[in-house]
Amino acid sequence: MTLQGEELAAVFARLMRAASREPLDTQMLLAACAESGRRVYGARGAIVQYAPLCDNSVRTEGTGSALRTLATDAVAWKEGPGCEARSSGVALINVDITSRPARVRWPSWAPRAMALGFGRVTALPLASSSPSFGALVLLGPPGAVLDEEALALVRSLAEVAAHALALQRHACESRTLADQLQLALNSRVVIEQAKGMLAMRYGLTPDDAFDRLRRYARARRRKVVELAHEITVGRDDIQSL
Known part of the structure; x- marks a missing residue:
C-alpha cells in the first residue's frame, strides 16, 4: 500500500x-x-x-x-x-x-x-x-x-x-570555511598589531619587525600568531634576535 x-x-x-x-x-x-x-x-x-x-x-x-x-x-x-x-x-x-x-x-x-x-x-x-x-x-x-x-x-x-x-x-x-576565514582574519589582525608594537619599540620597519617576530617564533618552535598575541597583551617581550 x-x-x-x-x-x-x-x-x-x-x-x-x-x-x-x-x-x-x-x-x-x-x-x-x-x-x-x-x-x-x-x-x-x-x-x-x-x-x-x-x-x-x-x-x-x-x-x-x-x-x-x-x-x-x-x-x-x-x-x-x-x-x-x-x-x-x-x-x-x-x-x-x-x-x-x-x-x-x-x-x-x-x-x-x-x-x-x-x-x-x-x-x-x-x-x-x-x-x-x-x-x-x-x-x-x-x-x-x-x-x-x-x-x-x-x-x-x-x-x-x-x-x-x-x-x-x-x-x-x-x-567551516567561514570559521576558517574568520580565524585567519583574527590571526592577521593580531600579527599586524604585534608588528606595529615591535616597530615602535625597536625602531624597525614593519617588514623588519615581522621578520624578527617570525625568527623569534621559529627559534622557540612557537606559532607566530600565538607569540604575537602574547606580545599584544604584554606577556612576551622580544629582546633577542
Missing part, C-alpha cells in the same frame, strides 16, 4: 525541514530518512548509511534499536546491502536474504537480518552527484511481494534524501 499524495508531500517536507534545522543535526536527518523510507515503501524496517565527503567516517541510523545496531555492525563488517549500494552506486532490488547466494554474499549481515525476522531487502544509493555518499536500505518479511508503485515512490524519496543530505553537507562546509 502506497501513501496518498498529501502524506507523501508531508514526508518530503519533513526531510527538508530536518535538513535545514538549526543547529545542523545530521543524525536527526538520517532518522527522518529511515522512517520516511519505511513509510513510503511500506517496509517493516529501514536503515540509512551516510558517508560525509569531508572524512572517512560512516554515520548510520535505523528504525528501532535492533536495526541501529545492525547498521553500525554492517559498517564494521564492511558488508551488507547498504555498504554495497553506497560503494557501487547501484541499486539492489528485492533481494532474497534467505537464499544461499545472499548468505554467501553477506556472511555476517544476512544471518543477523534473518534472525530479526527479515527476508527481503532493497537498497538504493543516495547520490546528488557521482559518486554516491550513502544508501537507504528497506527490509521486509520473507516472501514479501515487490510493489512497483512503492518502489517508484521510494526512488523519488531517495533522490530527495540525497538532496537534503547534500544541502546539509554544503551548509556545514560553508560554515
Whole structure:
C-alpha cells in the first residue's frame, strides 16, 4: 500500500525541514530518512548509511534499536546491502536474504537480518552527484511481494534524501570555511598589531619587525600568531634576535 499524495508531500517536507534545522543535526536527518523510507515503501524496517565527503567516517541510523545496531555492525563488517549500494552506486532490488547466494554474499549481515525476522531487502544509493555518499536500505518479511508503485515512490524519496543530505553537507562546509576565514582574519589582525608594537619599540620597519617576530617564533618552535598575541597583551617581550 502506497501513501496518498498529501502524506507523501508531508514526508518530503519533513526531510527538508530536518535538513535545514538549526543547529545542523545530521543524525536527526538520517532518522527522518529511515522512517520516511519505511513509510513510503511500506517496509517493516529501514536503515540509512551516510558517508560525509569531508572524512572517512560512516554515520548510520535505523528504525528501532535492533536495526541501529545492525547498521553500525554492517559498517564494521564492511558488508551488507547498504555498504554495497553506497560503494557501487547501484541499486539492489528485492533481494532474497534467505537464499544461499545472499548468505554467501553477506556472511555476517544476512544471518543477523534473518534472525530479526527479515527476508527481503532493497537498497538504493543516495547520490546528488557521482559518486554516491550513502544508501537507504528497506527490509521486509520473507516472501514479501515487490510493489512497483512503492518502489517508484521510494526512488523519488531517495533522490530527495540525497538532496537534503547534500544541502546539509554544503551548509556545514560553508560554515567551516567561514570559521576558517574568520580565524585567519583574527590571526592577521593580531600579527599586524604585534608588528606595529615591535616597530615602535625597536625602531624597525614593519617588514623588519615581522621578520624578527617570525625568527623569534621559529627559534622557540612557537606559532607566530600565538607569540604575537602574547606580545599584544604584554606577556612576551622580544629582546633577542
